[in-house]
Amino acid sequence: MAINPFEWQCSFCNQHQVVTDSTFAKSFKKLYLGKPRAGDVGVSFYAIRCANPSCNELTLTFSYVTAKVHNGDWVENAELQSWRLLPDSYAKPQPDYIPIALRDDYREACLIRDKSPKSAATLARRCLQGMIRDFCGISKSRLVDEINTLRERVEDGSAPKGVEPETVEAIDAIRGIGNIGAHMERDISLIVDVDPGEAQALIELIEMLFEEWYVARHVRDEKLTRVKMIAAEKAAAIQAGKAQMAQQKLATTTD
Ligand SMILES: [Zn+2]
Incomplete structure (x- = not known):
């Protein structure tokens, strides 16, 4: 039919x-x-x-x-x-230039989101912490302290390029949901009760940060490389033109 x-x-x-x-x-x-x-x-x-x-x-x-x-x-x-x-999970495909440890935590969090939200949330929290450490270079024992440091750096303008005030706002908004806030204030190995909706909110935050941090930086770097290449080609062409003109000048003076 x-x-x-x-x-x-x-x-x-x-x-x-x-x-x-x-x-x-x-x-x-x-x-x-x-x-x-x-x-x-x-x-x-x-x-x-x-x-x-x-x-x-x-x-x-x-x-x-x-x-x-x-x-x-x-x-x-x-x-x-x-x-x-x-596919066996709702994980979205992520590019290779995102560190494998982060992609694995994200993929596994998606895999168990419905069956074990608190395990999914724990993996998602570890992924978020891994991103703040890798992308922002901030490493403290508690995730909440890392987020606070990130906010200070965004405010005083010393945060890495691409980390916008809206990102910190989004992280704060997620922290306000149910037990997730408490989750971020405790030890990384501690499992806190959350429901599937809360785990999903964390997973979506991670997807957003992959996009806004890693993907955006990659696109920026690629564009910059292209612009530099074009500039180098133009410079080489100008150099070649100058050399040709000097040659011609030399030819006319020796005639
Ligand atoms: Zn397809």
């Missing part, structure tokens, strides 16, 4: 695309095992192949559903539970 094309974003490569029959598959199976607690049930899966040729990854979701009879056939009714099997 043909599907109605729909808009979708691939979690592997972040590319927006329209999903059609050529990149989509879905299947439903009624489970014939009497009536479990949920009534008539079945399982279904759907798979989407990314249309971006350089990605081409498969996103796979498996669902436990209720079933009903429609036109004499068993069909899927309502979803009871769903598991996204591929």
Whole structure:
């Protein structure tokens, strides 16, 4: 059966695309095992192949559903539970120039966000601390002291390029949510209770800082390298022109 094309974003490569029959598959199976607690049930899966040729990854979701009879056939009714099997986490792909330890903490925090929010929050906090140490060069025993030092440096203008007052504001806003503030004031190894929403807020803060700090610095550096290269080429061309003119002058005086 043909599907109605729909808009979708691939979690592997972040590319927006329209999903059609050529990149989509879905299947439903009624489970014939009497009536479990949920009534008539079945399982279904759907798979989407990314249309971006350089990605081409498969996103796979498996669902436990209720079933009903429609036109004499068993069909899927309502979803009871769903598991996204591929990709195995909601982590967004991050570029290689972000230190591997930070990317690993981020990816693992995303992986366990729903099953263990407090472990996810602990990993996210360690990642945030790692970023402040690596990117901002501030290292203290408690994360809260590092954030306070970062704020002072932003205020007196000695913070690294790209660390804006808004960033410190965002960190402070996250600190104000539930137990996360207490989390930042305690020892790094201490696990504090948080709910999935709080862990998600920390994960989103990390994604924002990856973008605003590491990605922005990389783009800046690339632009600077390009400008320097163009300048060097122009300088070389001017030098060559001057040398040619001197040669011509020499040629006319010796004639
Ligand atoms: Zn993709």
